[in-house]
Amino acid sequence: MFLDAAQFGALLPLAAALTSVLCALLLLALTRQLWSLRWTLTRDKESSLPLPKGSMGWPLVGETFHWLFQGSNFHISRRERHGNVFKTHLLGKPVVRVTGAENIRKILLGEHSLVCTQWPQSTRIILGPNTLVNSIGDLHKRKRKILAKVFSRGALESYLPRLQEVVKSEIAKWCSEPGSVDVYSAAKSLTFRIAVRVLLGLKMEEERIVYLAQIFEQLMNNLFSLPFDAPLSGLRK
Known part of the structure; x- marks a missing residue:
């Protein structure tokens, strides 16, 4: 079978497109394998225990998008597939997800010896290094011991007058407004005002309070986000 020049010229773009797609798929597959190998090579050499089952997902983002779109179903599906302990990669960080009362009990009792608390990188960046x-x-x-004094019995008793003042003011405002009260929004506003007035003494x-409440709401919405400072990203906001 022979092709004339016109037919051959028409097939060139199609062949180029197919070649590009195949190269892209091969590159993605190779990159994913190298990404998985990276976690294997950088694991704790002092531990002889195997890593739990699971997938580290795609480079950089891992399984973050699966987690965002699937919500609670993400953990349910992974638990059904891999068991109560599985590895994954979320928000730019390799993690091990643990469920089950007995497993969690071991972790909570082993804090500072078996495990230590570490928040996602985006949270650490937003809140700062000294928190x-x-x-x-x-x-x-030491820091937790100092902060515990803020919530001691004596301290809590001293907050009561200011606490009652804030609560009475908010309830009076709710009663003066026509229509029903959005309980969730009202409770968030009251909690923020209590923190500002009672704990910070401001x-x-x-x-100014309404403005700061909006800023705080935006901070909380983006506290757990991808640790990339890019336009429109949660970290940039």
């Missing part, structure tokens, strides 16, 4: 969530070991214990104008 409680970014401290581990003895430094974490008195601010209403416009």
